[in-house]
Amino acid sequence: MKKKMVFLIVIISLILIGVIIMIILLNNGHEIKEFTISDYQYYIDNYGTEKYLGSVVDYRDAEKKAESFWLELYGKDIKNKRPYVTSFDSNNEIWLVSGSLPKNRLGGVPHILLRKSDGKVLAVWHEK
Numbered sequence: 001m002k003k004k005m006v007f008l009i010v011i012i013s014l015i016l017i018g019v020i021i022m023i024i025l026l027n028n029g030h031e032i033k034e035f036t037i038s039d040y041q042y043y044i045d046n047y048g049t050e051k052y053l054g055s056v057v058d059y060r061d062a063e064k065k066a067e068s069f070w071l072e073l074y075g076k077d078i079k080n081k082r083p084y085v086t087s088f089d090s091n092n093e094i095w096l097v098s099g100s101l102p103k104n105r106l107g108g109v110p111h112i113l114l115r116k117s118d119g120k121v122l123a124v125w126h127e128k
Helices: 002-027 037-047 060-073 076-081
Strands: 083-088 095-100 110-115 121-127
Touching: 037 110, 037 121, 060 076, 060 083, 060 095, 060 110, 060 121
Parallel strands: none
Antiparallel strands: 083 095, 095 110, 110 121
């Protein structure tokens, strides 16, 4: 009886450790920041589009759709703007994906605002 209990505890512990490792690997330590869409009204007014990219299920999907759209607009050099910084407005369910630059490097990065429900590109712009 005692051996069965120890065996059961070991199995449960291994399962929990496996789940924790999977969560860490799937999330890749990616931090999703919060933002407020109203702070980006200027970009929506001036850089809005009528494109729809399909519903956005998570930050990975937002980054994938953003990169695909940016590739059409800016070409393959856009991949040099990785890693992407992803934020989410949970009140309005809008994703903001932005490129990044290495430290001490001058230049601009792309940005895109995507509605979660249907992937509408609310705005897309590139800072120079």
